[in-house]
Amino acid sequence: MEAPSPNKRLRRDPPCLPSSSSSAPSSLPTVPDLNQNHVDLLISSFLSLPDLPSLSISNSFDRAIKKLLESSADESVKDRINDRGLRLASLLHESTKRCARKLAASHNSNSWSLPHELTVKVFSMLDTKSLMRASACCIMFKKCAMDPSCYSHIDLPGNAGNRVVRSMILNAGKELRSLKVGCPGDSSKSIRSGSCLAPLSYNHGFLGKLLRSLHLYDNRWLDRNFLLRALSVCSNLTDLKIVGLCSNSAEKILDLLTSKCEHLFLEQHIRYGTSSFNSGAPFERNCPNLTSLSLIGFDLGDGNIYHLVKGLAKLKYLNISKTLSINGGFLRLFSSELRGSLLETLILRDCNSLQESKVCEFLDSLLMSKTYFRCIRHIDVSNDHCLVNNGRRCSKPKFPLEELREERPGLTFVAYFRLPSPSSSSSLASSSSSLASSSSSSSSSSSSSSSESEDD
Numbered sequence: 001m002e003a004p005s006p007n008k009r010l011r012r013d014p015p016c017l018p019s020s021s022s023s024a025p026s027s028l029p030t031v032p033d034l035n036q037n038h039v040d041l042l043i044s045s046f047l048s049l050p051d052l053p054s055l056s057i058s059n060s061f062d063r064a065i066k067k068l069l070e071s072s073a074d075e076s077v078k079d080r081i082n083d084r085g086l087r088l089a090s091l092l093h094e095s096t097k098r099c100a101r102k103l104a105a106s107h108n109s110n111s112w113s114l115p116h117e118l119t120v121k122v123f124s125m126l127d128t129k130s131l132m133r134a135s136a137c138c139i140m141f142k143k144c145a146m147d148p149s150c151y152s153h154i155d156l157p158g159n160a161g162n163r164v165v166r167s168m169i170l171n172a173g174k175e176l177r178s179l180k181v182g183c184p185g186d187s188s189k190s191i192r193s194g195s196c197l198a199p200l201s202y203n204h205g206f207l208g209k210l211l212r213s214l215h216l217y218d219n220r221w222l223d224r225n226f227l228l229r230a231l232s233v234c235s236n237l238t239d240l241k242i243v244g245l246c247s248n249s250a251e252k253i254l255d256l257l258t259s260k261c262e263h264l265f266l267e268q269h270i271r272y273g274t275s276s277f278n279s280g281a282p283f284e285r286n287c288p289n290l291t292s293l294s295l296i297g298f299d300l301g302d303g304n305i306y307h308l309v310k311g312l313a314k315l316k317y318l319n320i321s322k323t324l325s326i327n328g329g330f331l332r333l334f335s336s337e338l339r340g341s342l343l344e345t346l347i348l349r350d351c352n353s354l355q356e357s358k359v360c361e362f363l364d365s366l367l368m369s370k371t372y373f374r375c376i377r378h379i380d381v382s383n384d385h386c387l388v389n390n391g392r393r394c395s396k397p398k399f400p401l402e403e404l405r406e407e408r409p410g411l412t413f414v415a416y417f418r419l420p421s422p423s424s425s426s427s428l429a430s431s432s433s434s435l436a437s438s439s440s441s442s443s444s445s446s447s448s449s450s451s452e453s454e455d456d
Contacts, residue, residue, distance in 0.1 A: 101139060112140065120147045128155045128168065148175040155180045158218065165196035169207060176210045182217030184243070194226025205233025213239040224249050231256045241265035250298070254283050261287045265319075267296035284311030294319035294347075302329035309338060316375070319347035326351055327388070328358025334373070335365040345378040356387040356397045363400055367407050376408075382416040 049057060068081050114122070123131055123144055128151075135145035144150075151172035156165055165181060181196070200208035211234050216227075224246060231237075231253060238260050242253070245268050257264070264287070290312050300323045309315060309330075320326070326348075334341070348354055359381055365372055386393040397415065404413055 104138060116144060119144045120149060123147070123150045124152060126150075129157060146171065148173045151175060153178045153213075156182075158183045162193055162196040166199050169197075169199040173207070174210060176207050178213035178215075178239075179211060180213075180215040180217075182215075182243075184217055194223035197226055197230040200230045201233050205235075208233030209235055212236060215239075215241040217243045224252075228252050228256065236260055239263040243267045255286070257283075257286050259286060259288055262289055263292040264290060265292075265294040265296075266298075267294070268298060284308075287312070289314055291315060292317040294321075295323075296320075297322045299323075299325060302326050302333075306330040306333045306338075309334070309341060309343060314342060316342055317345045318343060319345075321347055321349040321351065323348075323351050325353060327353045327355045328362070331358050331362035335362060339369075339372045341373055342375050343373065344375050346376070347378075347380045349380055349382050350384060351381075352383065352385055352388075354381060354383065354387055356389045356394045359387065359397075360399065363404065363413070366411070367400060367403050370407065377410055378412045378414075380414040382414055384418045386417045 065081065065085055069078050072078060072081075112119070119141075123134065124147075126134065131145055131150055135142045148171060151168055152175045154168045154172060154176070156168065160181065169176065169179065200211065208230060214231075214234060214237060227242075227249060231240075235258055237258070240253075240257070240261060240263070242265070245253075245266050250266060250268070253266070284307075291314050293308070293312065293315060294317075296319065298320070300320060305318075305320060305326065309318065328348075366376070381387065387397055388394065389397070399413070399415065401413070404411060
């Protein structure tokens, strides 16, 4: 029989398996009335071949393919034979792997001692990174890890992209309670954009209303409009933390806070500029239940701080570190008008205009009466450049440390300084740091500067 003439269209067609509606090349044998049952029986018979030394399946493959290739002089038919062999081998390989995975999953399910509900409960206690690692172990763990309750508290590292963040939020669904994106101190280039928070606004902000805690680090990746849109639907937030805040966003964010907010942490970086903070209405009215407030790097005045503490009656923790303009005058107002404050912790780290005399006056007021600021437990005035004393940096501030130990045994006073000196060594100055480590929680710990120093 004469070989058919070359067919150019046949060369351009992608390789495919023959179907019942398409005719096979004339050089290939065909099975009459072929249907799915015949194909299943043929493959079952092939897989049931015994693995005997006298039988060489590999050689049988070689002989069959060689015979088909030799029986045809048409190059296009030979190409189809090769493509078909590769395709059939790939299908068999993939099918075998799928069945092996299902068999392994069935084995894991039978040998795993915990029921599905308890496994999901354990997974819900993992951090997000560990949960992702567990889901990659096997199909059974993947199914457990896909349960929405495992994503109630999402904690994503800095290298998580937009799609990962959005997927996690959507996976959590109605179980979503807290969301943390980024890591403290992560300075790597972000691969996210503000759109990763878009799911919080879906369906009239359904997911945003469920959120109770939101922490965002290195906010340079987040567009101001996306942030404000997300916060506008998070009406039940009790805990908000934003690090790397742009100066033109602070005022709008404060306006969006509600009375349910109890913990607020906002930090501005110098590279974004600083913005002022206007205390008073409507902030104090919006957040009457605020117990913890941290405003890092803001342009605050002494009067602003006084009004903050006065207006927030439930405030217990105040951190106003890296505030350059305050000199400590608000501490005098505390002494005269806020004796019954519930404030427990006051952090004034790296406030470069803070004066030694103002701090000493405040400590003297604490010594005069144990009922004055009776809840105060921790004060930190540490500064890399020391405190100001008569226009100069004070190297050895005269704090009443011994009196504090006796009169206020529950108070921890911290004052670590770094001082410029011709010496080439550098260290943190601490004259009595050993007392803090050796004493109980009710003891007094105070530290002042010494002659230790660092280069300019």
